[in-house]
């Protein structure tokens with residue numbers, strides 16, 4: 001998985017560095033207003049955003065439950081002599097600490113949490129923010145979540161996020177109008193052993209109104225579209241919320 005995060009051949013687990021550089025510049029200009037700030041990156045992965053913000057002199061923290069990503073982020077901080085506080089933990093259980101000027105949750109990660117957990121994370125983010133602090137969410141649009149429900153397809157891979165070994169994948173997905181979710185199932189068949197492993201991801205869609213409601217009910221006041229944010233994908237938008 002770490003290899004996929006760092007790959008410059010695709011934008012699967014993390015986006016390519018050029019896109020991240022542009023997003024970090026956007027954050028510094030439009031959200032931090034070019035002031036040295038305290039930033040917490042939730043689900044920080046290998047710390048690609050933290051590293052860039054730390055290089056610019058911001059005080060950065062991050063939380064992620066992937067040991068390999070956390071180890072990589074810490075090693076990079078040490079290699080470059082950067083101050084980065086990287087905590088290995090689950091966002092649902094780990095205290096966020098603070099106070100921060102900005103909390104980020106990027107790359108559509110809010111959409112993979114159940115609504116009850118999304119509310120908890122929003123409330124914890126609000127509590128961890130200083131007065132005037134902001135939450136930056138990069139969320140999948142409802143249309144993009146719905147579009148994940150594609151017809152079944154088969155494909156073969158030598159290595160990807162599901163396995164380091166040659167394998168065949170059957171991907172199947174469905175939209176559920178009642179819960180407003182898409183669930184994508186991956187049946188991963190090892191090419192040598194024929195062992196099948198199934199993984200599934202459920203994506204929660206939010207209408208504009210339901211996302212605003214989630215944020216307003218959990219400690220945020222103004223909610224704004226992040227104009228000019230470039231995600232490289234029309235289905236991912238930036239939303240900035242101000243602590244109430």
Ligand SMILES: C[S@@+](CC[C@H](N)C(=O)[O-])C[C@H]1O[C@@H](n2cnc3c(N)ncnc32)[C@H](O)[C@@H]1O
Nearest residue numbers: 013014043044045064065066089090091106107
């Ligand atoms: C798509 S990756 C994005 C990583 C990073 N934000 C980036 O854009 O480079 C999602 C990250 O969320 C982390 N993650 C997912 N659920 C989590 C949870 N409940 N607690 C902590 N981290 C989580 C994964 O380990 C992974 O690193």
